[in-house]
Amino acid sequence: MIFKIMIKFNLKGDKSLSHRYLILSSLSRSNCRIKNLAMGQDVLSTKKILEKLGMEFETREETLITDNSEAYSINPDVPLNCGNSGTTMRVLAGVLAAKNINCILIGDTSLSRRPMGRIINPLEKLGAKIFSNNDKAPLKIFDSQIELKENFIELDKPSAQVKSSLLFFSLISGIHLKLNGRIDSRDHTELSFKNLGANITIHQNHIELLPSNNLNSFEVNIPGDISSAMFLIVFAILKENSHLYLEHVLINPTRSKSLEILKKMGADITLHHQTNELGEQVADIEVKYTENLKNLDLISKDDLPFIIDEIPILSLLFSKASGLVTIENPEELRLKESDRLESILQMIPSSKLEKSNLVIKGDNLLNVRSIQSEDHRILLTEKIYQLINENFKITKEEKEIISISFPEFFDFLEKLMKKEA
Helix, strand or coil: CCECCCEEEECCECHHHHHHHHHHHHHECCCCEEECCCCCHHHHHHHHHHHHCCCEEEEECCEEEEECCCCCCCCCCCCEECCCCHHHHHHHHHHHHHCCCCEEEECCCCHHHCCCHHHHHHHHHHCCEEECCCCCCCEEEECCCCCCCEEEEEECCCCHHHHHHHHHHHHHHCCEEEEEECCCCCCHHHHHHHHCCCEEEECCCEEEEECCCCECCCEEECCECHHHHHHHHHHHHHCCCCEEEEEEEECCCCCCHHHHHHHHCCCEEEEEEEEEECCEEEEEEEEECCCCCECCCEECCCCHHHHHHHHHHHHHHHHHCECEEEECCCHHHHHCCCCHHHHHHHHCCCEEEECCEEEEECCCCCCCCCCCCCCHHHHHHHHHHHHHCCCCCCCHHHHHHHCCCCCCHHHHHHHHHHCEC
16 A cells, blocks of 8 residues: 655644643743643643642633632642653652642652652752652652752753752742753753743853742743654654644754754755744744665764653664664663663664663664553554554554553544545
8 A cells, every 4th residue: 555645733732841831820920821731641640730739720712721829728638649740740849849738749650660869869958858769759748948048959960850840949949049060951941930030040051040039921832742743753754655744843952852863864854934932942844755864873872861752763763774873871761651771672673782872773674573561652653663564553552551642643643544545
């Protein structure tokens, strides 16, 4: 069967921004309006917890109207369930500690295995009081004991979740915070603070936050999620005759490194209608089937924080391009929703570990191996491969896993099936 595909598609809002704008709306001067909120289970975990803490939300014509007049007025008498969402647990831990909300944060089996010491230790330096299960969930949060109003934190690993947790804690607590070290990770929180009136200065090597008044209220149309878009982009690049047009997608420089890599490999990608919205860069992305892709020799460890979520689907594309690519020191992949590094080694026949690096040989004519995984990004990578090879199949359980982060994937499938010829 030959596909002739030209698809125009709108993605639901970026998950990182959706989490943050929900939390920001709880701290703003008055009601906010949020359009195109991500609807996966991760973001809904943040929304449900905020509701249990007194926030009210109303949907009018696909726009979420927020009311924070009773926000953080409730000390919950049941654990707050973060589901599978590391962003929910790590960022809200900073918020709730600063708000002196006595509570317990729990998560599913996967989240309960993920490291939380990376937020607990610096938060405790600022005055938070958090008990954990050997630096893992559940997290018990108690009243903070802030003695100093000026603090310096050195980040030894790049993490947007850690950085955001510390910034929210300091904003709410009125702390003069300086973050030094590895601040080179997603910068959505810093940009949103700056654009909503916080007294924050962003330097190349450090971030400084001074005590600020309440954040300004806002109206926002959240741009499409670039991490979700990457699955569709890789499909279009590898599937013969494909032509994809994605409208209003986030291309924040700390999130679009994957696009840069694909362009350097020779992928036919064009950006249209580039704009700036609340400090975030947005564009339409046009992608066409591309032959003769060539792997870059090296993906450096300095680039990894900006493409960490896209490594599984990029690994599929690397295996189909020409040449050998070395991904430097990707150990952080072992600490995601699953051990993604091990999953990639199992899935991609031409991948291997050399010392601490992941090496993938291109021109791979072998089939991607099917593996059992409850990790949505690993599962989506397998499903994209199946789509490219026209042997797509999916179970009810797999649909539920994918819906955690990318429920509109099935809308894309429906459009795709209508374009078959």
